Amino acid sequence: xxxxxxxxxxxxxxxLVGVEVGRVQEIIRYQEMTPVPLAHRVVQGLINLRGQIVTxxxxxxxxxxxxxxxxxxxxxxxxxxxxxxxxxxxxxxxDVVEVDDGSFERPPETLGGIARQLIVGxxxxxxxxxxxxxxxxxxxxxxxxxxxxxx
Amino acid sequence: xxxxxxxxxxVKDFLIESYEGLDQVDRDLVALEDLPSDTELLNRIFRCxxxxxxxxxxLGFSKLEAVTHVGESLLSKLRDGVLVVTPGLxxxxxxxxxxxxxxxxxxxxxxxxxxxDYIALTTELNRFLAAAAPPNPQQAQSxxxxxxxxxxxSVASTHAVGTPQAPARAxxxxxxxxxxxxxxxxxxVADTSIRVDVGLLDKLMTAVGELVLARNxxxxxxxxxxxxxxxLAATQxxxxxxxxxxxxxxxxxxxxxGNIWSKLPRVVRDLSVACGKQMRLEMDGQETELDxxxxxxxxxxxxxxxxxxxxxxxxxxxxxVERGKAAEGVLQLRAFHExxxxxxxxxxxxxxxxxxxxxxxxxxxxxxxxxxxxxxSDREALNLIFAAGFSTAAKVTNISGRGAGMxxxxxxxxxxxxxxxxxxxxGQGATVRIKIPLTLAIIPALVVSCSGARYAIxxxxxxxxxxxxxxxxxxxxxxxxxxxxYRLRDxxxxxxxxxxxxxxxxxxxxxxxxxxxxxxxxxxxxVVDQINDTTEIVVKPLSKHLQGIATFAGATxxxxxxxxxxxxxxxxxxxxxxxxxxxxxxxxxQACKVEEGxxxxxxxxxxxGDGRRVAIPLSSVARLEIFRRSLxxxxxxxxxxxxxxxxxxxxxxxxxxxxxxxxxxxxxxxVVVYGDSGRAVGLKVDSILDIVEESVNLEHAIGREGVxxxxxxxxxxxxxxxxxxxxxxGAPWLEDNTDQREVA
Numbered sequence: 001x002x003x004x005x006x007x008x009x010x011x012x013x014x015x016l017v018g019v020e021v022g023r024v025q026e027i028i029r030y031q032e033m034t035p036v037p038l039a040h041r042v043v044q045g046l047i048n049l050r051g052q053i054v055t056x057x058x059x060x061x062x063x064x065x066x067x068x069x070x071x072x073x074x075x076x077x078x079x080x081x082x083x084x085x086x087x088x089x090x091x092x093x094x095d096v097v098e099v100d101d102g103s104f105e106r107p108p109e110t111l112g113g114i115a116r117q118l119i120v121g122x123x124x125x126x127x128x129x130x131x132x133x134x135x136x137x138x139x140x141x142x143x144x145x146x147x148x149x150x151x
Numbered sequence: 152x153x154x155x156x157x158x159x160x161x162v163k164d165f166l167i168e169s170y171e172g173l174d175q176v177d178r179d180l181v182a183l184e185d186l187p188s189d190t191e192l193l194n195r196i197f198r199c200x201x202x203x204x205x206x207x208x209x210l211g212f213s214k215l216e217a218v219t220h221v222g223e224s225l226l227s228k229l230r231d232g233v234l235v236v237t238p239g240l241x242x243x244x245x246x247x248x249x250x251x252x253x254x255x256x257x258x259x260x261x262x263x264x265x266x267x268d269y270i271a272l273t274t275e276l277n278r279f280l281a282a283a284a285p286p287n288p289q290q291a292q293s294x295x296x297x298x299x300x301x302x303x304x305s306v307a308s309t310h311a312v313g314t315p316q317a318p319a320r321a322x323x324x325x326x327x328x329x330x331x332x333x334x335x336x337x338x339x340v341a342d343t344s345i346r347v348d349v350g351l352l353d354k355l356m357t358a359v360g361e362l363v364l365a366r367n368x369x370x371x372x373x374x375x376x377x378x379x380x381x382x383l384a385a386t387q388x389x390x391x392x393x394x395x396x397x398x399x400x401x402x403x404x405x406x407x408x409g410n411i412w413s414k415l416p417r418v419v420r421d422l423s424v425a426c427g428k429q430m431r432l433e434m435d436g437q438e439t440e441l442d443x444x445x446x447x448x449x450x451x452x453x454x455x456x457x458x459x460x461x462x463x464x465x466x467x468x469x470x471x472v473e474r475g476k477a478a479e480g481v482l483q484l485r486a487f488h489e490x491x492x493x494x495x496x497x498x499x500x501x502x503x504x505x506x507x508x509x510x511x512x513x514x515x516x517x518x519x520x521x522x523x524x525x526x527x528s529d530r531e532a533l534n535l536i537f538a539a540g541f542s543t544a545a546k547v548t549n550i551s552g553r554g555a556g557m558x559x560x561x562x563x564x565x566x567x568x569x570x571x572x573x574x575x576x577x578g579q580g581a582t583v584r585i586k587i588p589l590t591l592a593i594i595p596a597l598v599v600s601c602s603g604a605r606y607a608i609x610x611x612x613x614x615x616x617x618x619x620x621x622x623x624x625x626x627x628x629x630x631x632x633x634x635x636x637y638r639l640r641d642x643x644x645x646x647x648x649x650x651x652x653x654x655x656x657x658x659x660x661x662x663x664x665x666x667x668x669x670x671x672x673x674x675x676x677x678v679v680d681q682i683n684d685t686t687e688i689v690v691k692p693l694s695k696h697l698q699g700i701a702t703f704a705g706a707t708x709x710x711x712x713x714x715x716x717x718x719x720x721x722x723x724x725x726x727x728x729x730x731x732x733x734x735x736x737x738x739x740x741q742a743c744k745v746e747e748g749x750x751x752x753x754x755x756x757x758x759x760g761d762g763r764r765v766a767i768p769l770s771s772v773a774r775l776e777i778f779r780r781s782l783x784x785x786x787x788x789x790x791x792x793x794x795x796x797x798x799x800x801x802x803x804x805x806x807x808x809x810x811x812x813x814x815x816x817x818x819x820x821x822v823v824v825y826g827d828s829g830r831a832v833g834l835k836v837d838s839i840l841d842i843v844e845e846s847v848n849l850e851h852a853i854g855r856e857g858v859x860x861x862x863x864x865x866x867x868x869x870x871x872x873x874x875x876x877x878x879x880x881g882a883p884w885l886e887d888n889t890d891q892r893e894v895a
Contacts, residue, residue, distance in 0.1 A: 032713065033714070034604060034706075034713060034714040034715060034716065035604060036697055036700075036703075036716065037602075037604075037653035037654050037655065037702075038653060038654055038700050038702060039696065039697055039700060040696065043696055043697065045714075046706055046714040046716075047714065048708050048712055048713065048714050050361060051357055051358070051360060051361035051364070051708065052357075053691045053693075053694075053706045053708065053714055054694075055694040055696050055697065057696070083694065083695045083696070084694060084695070086694070086696075139696075140695075141696055
């Protein structure tokens with residue numbers, strides 16, 4: 001089986017992460033959002049997507065990565081998940097890459113904690129690794145690593 | 152794949168149609184008992200059962216077909232006058248309807264007809280058929296399709312063996328042909344209406360909501376831009392069309408309340424037969440329309456109230472006669488529109504509720520202190536039946552006559568922004584009155600801010616707004632068991648600070664903005680940073696990630712396109728432990744006091760002219776505002792201020808009522824706004840002191856212009872002002888508008 005897969009890629013901290021292209025509804029630049037007090041710390045706020053209210057999740061926090069430096073505006077990647085449309089906040093958007101199933105491997109050891117549950121595996125690109133995100137699990141906040149359990 | 156999809160669509164349509172038809176059959180059968188010879192009713196019942204039979208035969212539901220066939224044969228006998236409707240026959244037909252429903256339910260659930268045993272039913276129906284067949288074979292032959300009568304034995308055996316036989320089908324075809332003609336006459340309704348998926352309507356509603364938003368933005372640009380009149384005219388047109396479209400789409404979601412009432416005659420009949428009572432159900436206002444979601448939501452509460460009325464409210468016939476009433480009890484349902492809401496009244500002429508017994512029971516169960524119960528008005532005592540837990544004990548139900556699960560009824564109705572209330576005259580009956588909003592999609596809300604974010608509060612929960620200024624360097628809040636309370640007109644109002652409810656840091660404020668809210672019969676004050684405005688909002692549900700947070704009921708999109716969260720009054724009260732304290736007497740008394748207030752007058756007390764107190768009937772006040780002195784500008788002789796995109800003229804109240812103005816250079820100027828937008832005027836006062844509810848005894852003949860009279864308010868003599876008169880003299884240009892705003 002050497003099917004070709006297309007991934008929409010984006011940068012999170014030092015990592016290049018991808019979501020299947022078919023899953024991505026749209027990409028919109030950063031916009032002011034309405035914070036939701038009392039919500040899970042990954043929930044960054046609510047945005048108005050042409051009349052649809054979409055929850056924005058900070059993917060850095062979701063994956064247990066370092067906090068995004070202050071003043072750096074993330075980009076919204078709106079993804080269709082089993083829980084409806086969800087916006088993932090990422091550092092910046094990358095290219096759409098086409099990869100061969102043959103380049104796929106289990107998640108690299110550098111990933112720990114919650115990220116191991118949300119990253120399906122990695123494709124070896126020529127110069128770096130593309131981590132494949134399980135969008136449904138990432139959007140479902142009940143999928144939770146031990147150290148992520150803070151309010 | 153495609154074929155099965157098509158088939159499932161057909162089955163779905165079949166189910167929808169059949170359910171609708173059966174509801175009508177229920178109603179018609181009950182009506183038929185009173186009018187046994189009404190051929191129109193019989194025809195309608197026959198047609199429905201016939202359609203079900205025809206379609207299920209086509210879809211291969213043989214068991215259902217067999218059962219309906221027997222019913223159909225029986226009905227055709229009735230229609231032809233061979234048989235006469237008797238209560239026993241009506242009951243048999245009703246159980247047939249139940250059997251059909253049961254099988255339809257199975258088909259809906261798993262596609263099978265279920266393993267129910269309907270032999271007893273078919274035997275029963277066949278017994279009625281057999282009774283009809285021998286005496287009058289000629290008539291049966293001449294009036295109904297020739298094959299019907301000889302067919303019957305085969306049908307009976309068909310069911311027993313469980314395999315449909317050819318003759319039964321043949322007769323179906325004959326019936327079909329016969330029915331086609333009859334249907335043709337009454338086919339008019341179907342031609343002018345179509346069936347639309349509710350999901351599609353919801354989508355349309357969302358799109359229109361968005362359009363309204365875009366329209367609002369364009370209107371803002373148009374007002375600010377220097378484009379020509381053609382552009383302005385086009386935006387005006389867009390404005391009108393959008394409003395029209397919005398109203399149209401809203402209407403598509405409306406359904407007559409008769410749709411859910413149609414089930415009630417059956418409920419009443421069955422229940423009254425079971426309880427050995429005689430009942431008549433009268434319905435008025437079936438055509439009153441409500442949003443579909445609301446219709447769904449009130450179905451169960453309504454049925455519950457009706458059952459209660461039949462079960463407990465109406466007395467047994469002998470008891471009724473003893474009391475000099477007609478043996479037949481009357482249950483009336485009334486629905487009508489009033490003030491943007493739908494009112495539903497369920498009235499029975501039964502034994503009514505006894506407030507004294509309810510009070511005694513409440514004391515016995517520890518809901519109320521004895522002395523407090525003593526002070527309850529009859530109306531408050533009656534409404535005890537809605538108290539949570541009050542009704543769970545069977546004893547209470549026996550004594551009070553009703554109440555099982557009435558707390559659930561109330562919470563269901565309040566969840567959709569409605570209210571419920573009961574009134575009763577002992578021995579003469581009771582009326583349960585439900586008020587519900589027309590639609591849930593768009594609701595009026597109050598917008599408040601807290602820690603820099605805006606929140607919407609549905610207005611149905613809103614009681615009043617209070618501003619509490621700090622005095623002597625402190626807010627002077629008292630505490631009961633550590634919980635902050637506010638003295639509102641000598642009653643203690645428990646407070647919830649929105650900041651702490653949202654987990655934000657408390658702020659140092661020199662004044663408290665208190666939004667007085669009502670949740671589940673309890674009143675509490677919500678302290679917010681700022682009270683912004685009222686607006687109509689479109690309620691949107693929260694995503695799964697946020698549904699666990701009880702503090703929020705949903706979200707909405709504001710005029711500027713930003714998202715705002717909608718606060719859940721119930722959730723706030725629960726999280727703020729206001730409801731947990733609900734048996735606290737102070738809270739209950741507060742709830743009582745506010746209710747009483749309706750019959751008294753609410754006065755706004757202002758300081759004006761050298762420390763004098765004046766009172767303005769609150770009914771004539773549009774808003775209270777505080778403007779910064781620096782914002783006040785001049786046109787000619789008049790002071791004006793820019794207010795809501797308009798110029799609001801300001802009048803000094805003290806001068807207009809002949810008092811010396813208090814020369815003040817305070818930074819802020821409190822203003823009482825009178826009149827509506829476009830024709831409003833602001834009355835400058837020195838200070839806004841309080842809002843009080845008082846039964847006012849006016850001493851007339853003060854002889855001063857603009858003063859209705861003097862009254863003792865809060866133990867001080869206070870002038871009550873005639874605002875309409877004052878404005879007429881101070882701002883004659885408002886004349887034509889103020890006429891209908893006379894102060895009572």
